[in-house]
Amino acid sequence: MADGRGSSTSGGESLLFLTDEQLRQGTEAMFFAYRGFTADPDRILVDLAYGRAHHRAVHFINRAPGTTVNNLLNILGVTKQSLNRVLRTLISDGLVISKVGRNDKRERHLYLTDDGHALEQKLSNAQRARMRAAFRDAGPDAVAGFRTVLEAMMDPEMRQSYTRLKETGT
Amino acid sequence: MADGRGSSTSGGESLLFLTDEQLRQGTEAMFFAYRGFTADPDRILVDLAYGRAHHRAVHFINRAPGTTVNNLLNILGVTKQSLNRVLRTLISDGLVISKVGRNDKRERHLYLTDDGHALEQKLSNAQRARMRAAFRDAGPDAVAGFRTVLEAMMDPEMRQSYTRLKETGT
DNA sequence: CTGTTTATGTCAGTGTTGTTGACACTCCAA
DNA sequence: TTGGAGTGTCAACAACACTGACATAAACAG
Numbered sequence: 001m002a003d004g005r006g007s008s009t010s011g012g013e014s015l016l017f018l019t020d021e022q023l024r025q026g027t028e029a030m031f032f033a034y035r036g037f038t039a040d041p042d043r044i045l046v047d048l049a050y051g052r053a054h055h056r057a058v059h060f061i062n063r064a065p066g067t068t069v070n071n072l073l074n075i076l077g078v079t080k081q082s083l084n085r086v087l088r089t090l091i092s093d094g095l096v097i098s099k100v101g102r103n104d105k106r107e108r109h110l111y112l113t114d115d116g117h118a119l120e121q122k123l124s125n126a127q128r129a130r131m132r133a134a135f136r137d138a139g140p141d142a143v144a145g146f147r148t149v150l151e152a153m154m155d156p157e158m159r160q161s162y163t164r165l166k167e168t169g170t
Numbered sequence: 171m172a173d174g175r176g177s178s179t180s181g182g183e184s185l186l187f188l189t190d191e192q193l194r195q196g197t198e199a200m201f202f203a204y205r206g207f208t209a210d211p212d213r214i215l216v217d218l219a220y221g222r223a224h225h226r227a228v229h230f231i232n233r234a235p236g237t238t239v240n241n242l243l244n245i246l247g248v249t250k251q252s253l254n255r256v257l258r259t260l261i262s263d264g265l266v267i268s269k270v271g272r273n274d275k276r277e278r279h280l281y282l283t284d285d286g287h288a289l290e291q292k293l294s295n296a297q298r299a300r301m302r303a304a305f306r307d308a309g310p311d312a313v314a315g316f317r318t319v320l321e322a323m324m325d326p327e328m329r330q331s332y333t334r335l336k337e338t339g340t
Numbered sequence: 341c342t343g344t345t346t347a348t349g350t351c352a353g354t355g356t357t358g359t360t361g362a363c364a365c366t367c368c369a370a
Numbered sequence: 371t372t373g374g375a376g377t378g379t380c381a382a383c384a385a386c387a388c389t390g391a392c393a394t395a396a397a398c399a400g
Contacts, residue, residue, distance in 0.1 A: 134322035145315020
């Protein structure tokens with residue numbers, strides 16, 4: 001909980017970082033930063049006639065190879081129709097392969113092909129370059145704070161997905 | 171820089187926070203957090219048959235009353251056609267008024283009506299509640315780091331818009 | 341075995357938000 | 371007066387989300 005530590009003011013809990021003005025600036029920072037965050041991969045994707053949805057699918061299939069459609073659905077938070085449209089193009093373009101499950105044959109396990117890995121690398125390199133520069137400029141303490149606040153901002157289920165990915169890669 | 175490490179050169183400070191794994195986690199944190207960030211206002215907007223574009227327009231008109239269409243265009247980073255569609259509905263629904271400029275009559279200055287202010291409050295209260303909770307849980311130092319990293323992640327023009335809004339409210 | 345649930349895929353329709361391109365109008369400034 | 375800037379509108383289109391309905395196959399529960 002907030003105990004005011006690290007505050008520059010004296011005397012009791014300084015909660016100045018919780019003023020509406022501060023919160024509004026946080027809101028706007030999220031808005032403008034997210035634009036930057038997606039800008040670089042977006043530029044690559046337009047040339048390939050893909051969109052952000054393809055990027056997200058490729059990212060998480062790479063992150064958790066063999067993940068099922070249902071799992072991906074939960075992570076991405078979209079409908080199966082919406083995801084299916086994206087997966088169909090990725091599969092028919094040879095970037096993703098779908099394997100019938102061994103234990104449960106209803107399930108489809110998703111993997112990137114070599115071409116899929118190549119695209120994932122291209123996209124994540126572009127995105128990481130910006131984040132690396134931002135992290136480097138901000139320094140490790142700021143990065144820790146950045147992650148702390150973002151985690152606190154997630155919906156609980158999303159935080160769970162995030163943590164499980166972070167810790168176990170599923 | 172595809173060495174998979176981002177590790178430091180000789181001797182100095184540990185740069186473990188710049189590993190590809192750390193950057194990937196930062197990427198995923200942005201993705202999941204942004205979902206949370208928009209979730210609460212989105213729930214309100216669906217009932218009103220509005221979308222995020224309306225929210226953004228209302229937010230920035232409230233933030234900089236009397237702003238011109240062109241200024242708003244630059245801040246939002248969309249085409250005038252796209253913004254115009256949104257503004258048209260907001261104006262015809264009585265949430266926004268457009269006043270012909272006094273000095274330059276080509277310009278339209280945008281203001282929220284009372285109804286517009288009411289919607290803006292409703293939306294920003296919902297959004298701020300989550301951010302306030304996240305800020306409070308994370309503490310002031312984390313919040314400072316959060317803002318530092320986000321600012322470093324913006325495109326330079328967006329950082330300029332962000333800073334000018336923050337400092338002068340235009 | 342039968343009936344139900346789960347996992348997936350697909351078709352059709354709709355809505356929001358973004359894009360280009362084209363055109364018109366007003367007004368300012370040179 | 372002419373050129374350009376700011377604005378508004380029309381048309382067409384694409385990406386990506388949604389709902390609803392339906393089909394198939396496999397797993398599971400009785």
